[in-house]
Amino acid sequence: MRALVIDDSRAMRRIVGGILADLGYEVRPAGHGREALDVLEEGSRTGWLPDLACVDWNMPVMDGLQFVSAVRSNPAYRSMSLMMVTTESETGQIVRALAAGAHEYVIKPFTPDAMRDKLALLGLLPQAVAR
Amino acid sequence: MTAAAVQEPITGLLDAATVLAVADDVWTSLVGDGEVLVPLPLPAPAETVSAWVQITGPWCGAVVVSCAEATAEALTGCLLRARPPAVLEPEDVEDALGELANVLGGNVKAVLPGPSALGLPQAGPNPPAARPGDLCRVDAQWRGQFLTITVQGATGAPHAERTR
């Protein structure tokens, strides 16, 4: 399985990417939404499209909500699951993200187990590690 | 000046116990299991580094984390414990302290009147100045070293004068 980890914090890219890599994911990082769209456009040409994108909300250039809207408006990315991973924790923000097309929502700070549980809900826990 | 344009001091919206509870959660999940923030003050070291995020909404201000450079490096090591870089660069430390401020800021924002927007984290030796009496501060130690978390009103925001 493949995952795109989008966060402006390099520490957070390592943390989230590390959890996913430990689960067997092939991970690519992006520092903001525009860079992530570039990875997807390139992936469309080369055959590397992710099963999952973990998306931070507050980022420079293009934020997570704009990224989610852009992905949802492109039928080529329909099969990709979108999981917000963000410190935005108010109900109104969660509703906005889900309405824009995010499938799951993880609030920072989180534990690896919490992320694993959300992946299981999405059916994205690789078979070999599923409980 | 209208009532809506006047900002209440942060002390009327938040107390140190709430900030400490937010920080405890962040420390346990992000810094590591068993990594406790002890709410006992220590003298500030000669030089500190800080990271902060601005909150803009019905309440405007910042959430600031400050500690010694060596403490910031140790915190970065904890955050990256599962995937440590070969060499820890100054940018890694700035970034990790910034993300700590970001996560603290987001969770503090959630208990303040909203809706509010969170700015991008910034880091450096000179955090934004606080207005006297308009800050909620947790003086703590982590691994026996000085660390403070401050939630402070923006100095430029119109403030309600405190009345007794």
Ligand SMILES: [Mg+2]
């Ligand atoms: Mg961010």
